[in-house]
Amino acid sequence: MDSEILSLYTWTPGxxxxxxxxxxxxxxKVKTLHPRSSPDQDLRVCRRCLLALEAIRxxxxxxxxxxxxxxxxxx
Known part of the structure; x- marks a missing residue:
C-alpha cells in the first residue's frame, strides 16, 4: 500500500x-508559505514523512x- 500511495505524488529533489x-x-511539495518579509518558501517532505502525513489524514x-x-x- 505504501508504494501505491507514494506513486500518487510527483517527486523532485529537495x-x-x-x-x-x-x-x-x-x-x-505540500505547501507554499508566503512570508511578508521574504520570498515564498515551499514546504517539502520526504517519502517517510509523506507516509506519516497520510496516516494522520x-x-x-x-x-x-x-x-x-x-x-x-x-x-
Missing amino acids: VCFRHPELSETDTV RAAAEGAGDVYEPGHVAE
Whole structure:
C-alpha cells in the first residue's frame, strides 16, 4: 500500500522540512508559505514523512466517518 500511495505524488529533489539536517532527497511539495518579509518558501517532505502525513489524514477521516482517499496531502 505504501508504494501505491507514494506513486500518487510527483517527486523532485529537495530538503524535507521535518529534518532539514539530512541531505537532499526525493521530496514532494505540500505547501507554499508566503512570508511578508521574504520570498515564498515551499514546504517539502520526504517519502517517510509523506507516509506519516497520510496516516494522520487516514486516522482523521476514519474518526470523522469520512472516506479516506490517499494522494491529497498538499490540498
